[in-house]
Amino acid sequence: MSDPTSPHRFGHVAIVGRPNVGKSTLLNRLVGTPLSIVSPKPQTTRHRILGIATFDGAQVAFLDTPGLHLGGKRAMNRQLNRVARQVPDEADVIVHVISAPRWTEEDEQVWSVVSRQKVPRLLAINKTDRVKEKGELLPFVAKLAESHPYDGVHFLRATHGDGLEALVADVVARLPEAPPQFEPDELTDRSERFLAAEIVREQLMLRLSDELPYATTVEIENFEQKGDLARIAAAIWVEREGQKAIVIGAGGEQLKAIGTGARKRMAHLFGGRVFLELWVKVRENWSDDESSLRQFGYTE
Structure with missing residues (x-):
């Protein structure tokens, strides 16, 4: 107490x-x-x-x-x-x-x-x-x-x-004396849109080979909440066509597994149902391009 x-x-x-x-x-x-x-x-x-x-x-x-x-x-x-x-x-x-x-x-x-x-x-x-x-x-x-x-x-x-x-x-x-700055039930200042992108990227880090995750990033293209259902569309960006094929996997199985893992994590974190659509897109050397980093939210 x-x-x-x-x-x-x-x-x-x-x-x-x-x-x-x-x-x-x-x-x-x-x-x-x-x-x-x-x-x-x-x-x-x-x-x-x-x-x-x-x-x-x-x-x-x-x-x-x-x-x-x-x-x-x-x-x-x-x-x-x-x-x-x-x-x-x-x-x-x-x-x-x-x-x-x-x-x-x-x-x-x-x-x-x-x-x-x-x-x-x-x-x-x-x-x-x-x-x-x-x-x-x-x-x-x-x-x-x-x-x-x-x-x-x-x-x-x-x-x-x-x-x-x-x-x-x-x-x-060791903290200064000051009143609270957030509501008691607040956990972060980040949006659910940001957290959704991070959860997809987490699955990429967990499921892909050692080097490939560093060539990927995730951009949420649509986030729509209706009742307890969140409809989310996300683009997974890679740097080369060969990487796109690896992320998708044979018969789309890798991408399906990434989506399933991400959807379960989102449902747990957001406390509701999630419908998640994923696409894989290519932008050459995005991780070495300042304008791409700004677009993908790395320079906020």
């Missing part, structure tokens, strides 16, 4: 880190719903995703970010890194997520961004279940702290929710 005499707290919390350390999984656990898409592949997150968590006496606007990464010279890579670098500027608290027990060159790049911010900076060491010798963690943290002065350290297993209660308590204690 919260203390009714304590002031209410509200603030923005940036979740940052290199690709594939579990930032989106952490966000989904914190807000209690699969808001940000998740796959085993790095660079799944391409947008700034705001997830709202309302507690007794506090409301937190968590900001999931694309993973800050090295390499990748295309316009898409540059845009993802721009978003990753900008989001900490909006934050009242920063949570830097790493994967236990590693510290990579990309982690150091994230620290270079985090260290410039004049707000509390917490280190969240995720995937601790993968560390066989738990005694390795404390020396790892002690050595890291010598040159990286975080304000707090937390050990997490975000997939199971382990360590989240202590992390939330630490975050809330």
Whole structure:
């Protein structure tokens, strides 16, 4: 129970880190719903995703970010890194997520961004279940702290929710005193149209081979709500004709499986029935074209 005499707290919390350390999984656990898409592949997150968590006496606007990464010279890579670098500027608290027990060159790049911010900076060491010798963690943290002065350290297993209660308590204690900015039942500032596109892209990330998902994006061409039925038409964009054939699959089976998986996720998230139509279209090298990135919503 919260203390009714304590002031209410509200603030923005940036979740940052290199690709594939579990930032989106952490966000989904914190807000209690699969808001940000998740796959085993790095660079799944391409947008700034705001997830709202309302507690007794506090409301937190968590900001999931694309993973800050090295390499990748295309316009898409540059845009993802721009978003990753900008989001900490909006934050009242920063949570830097790493994967236990590693510290990579990309982690150091994230620290270079985090260290410039004049707000509390917490280190969240995720995937601790993968560390066989738990005694390795404390020396790892002690050595890291010598040159990286975080304000707090937390050990997490975000997939199971382990360590989240202590992390939330630490975050809330560091937020400014302020009234809530969102209704108690709000989970995000993103539209259902945006979430529908992300859910289709999630299926592409999960079902296609390692490289092909990075050549795909999704554009919602029509979203019509009638009662509890959402009619959604979406275009899957690829960069070459050969990729189109792979996404469709023999006899259309791959595209059918993508649509079925996406429709089930949408029905669960939106709380109603979904009729989903998918097409596959080709635009040469869209991911290296600034005008295409603007059209597909990557530069908002």
